[in-house]
Amino acid sequence: MRPYKGYSAEIWFEEDDAAFHGLVSGIRDTVHFQGRTPEELTEAFHDSVDDYLAFCAEQGKDPDKPYSGNLALRTTPEIHQMVGGAAASQGKSVNQWISDALEEVARKQLASGATRIRH
Known part of the structure; x- marks a missing residue:
């Protein structure tokens, strides 16, 4: 999965709900997303990052930056x-x-679009 707005994600598959799950990586806050297909997962990732940035703006808080x-x-x-x-x-x-x-x-590596998925 390609980075979005400077944020990357760790992805894994859960058999219990037959869905891919992800966490935005490199930040202290917890931003989780999920999807059943790669397309759903990508859309959920983008939506979660957008929601996180909007929430931080509403709270007057600087969003965590993934890397220093x-x-x-x-x-x-x-x-x-x-x-x-x-x-x-x-x-x-x-x-x-x-x-x-x-x-x-x-x-x-990023241009290849490959994402390692843990199970």
Whole structure:
């Protein structure tokens, strides 16, 4: 499922009600939605995000933002060394190189439209 207005979702299938369920991810507030088909699920996701934003506006509350832009990363010293070398070879800081690499991979993944569903 593609992000909507900057929000993403975690999706799973519940056999009990034969429906897909989702939660908006990356925020403290709980925003749940469900649908029986992928089309219903997508529409419910969009409606829930819109309702959440409208509710926050009515309450005079800033909606939670899914991501701050700060990302802590742990890796092995070997990978860190390779990243440092790759960044230097392109005249970039390690931070910029990682950001560019993550953007490239994330755009490809999101463009595919694939969503992993937990059961």
